[in-house]
Amino acid sequence: MASQDWQTTLRAKGYRLTPQRELVLRAVERLGHATPDEVLGAVHEESAAVNISTVYRTLELLEELGLVRHAHITDRAPTYHSTATPDHVHLVCRSCGEVTEVAPEIIEPMTAKLLDTYGFVTDVGHLTIFGACQNCAR
Incomplete structure (x- = not known):
């Protein structure tokens, strides 16, 4: 999502454009898929003034506004990704942890059924399928 778009979305909903919100969104976009702890680590590369509770609150707000989504691709905290990327299903290897993004059309026969x-x-944006990647299945 372009910088202007997310700023417009925040303003339209009555929220302020804070540096913390920008740092968190930028971290999610840069990391691709990230837990709140990973987002915090990326944010701390630019500013140590943000704490984990700010990250959680900001991720919650950004999801409410439709700027990020979460999926459960580990047994840990939810993993967030930007909605600027196309919808996708997550394939997660239980052996090596590799996450592969798959277009929703691949599973369309199942969703149609x-x-x-x-x-x-x-809701394919939250869909995660666990198994073994090609390398680990050998």
């Missing part, structure tokens, strides 16, 4: 059979609309 869920819709036809159960009337269930799948």
Whole structure:
């Protein structure tokens, strides 16, 4: 998402543009997929004035505004990624931890079947499939 877009989104919802919010969003965009602790580490590269509670509150707000999403790709804290990237499904290798982003069209037959059979609309942005990557499956 362009800098102007997220700033406009914040202002339109009545929120201030703070340096902390910009640092957190920039860290999420730079890291790709990151837990709050990883975001904090990236933020601390630019400013030590931000603490973990600020990161959690900011991630919550940014998700509420539709600027980031979270997925559960580990058994730890949720992992956040920017909504500036296209929707994707996460394939997570249980052996090496590699995360592969897959276009939703790949699993469209499954999501179509869920819709036809159960009337269930799948939120692929939160979808994570666990297994073994090509290297670990050998």
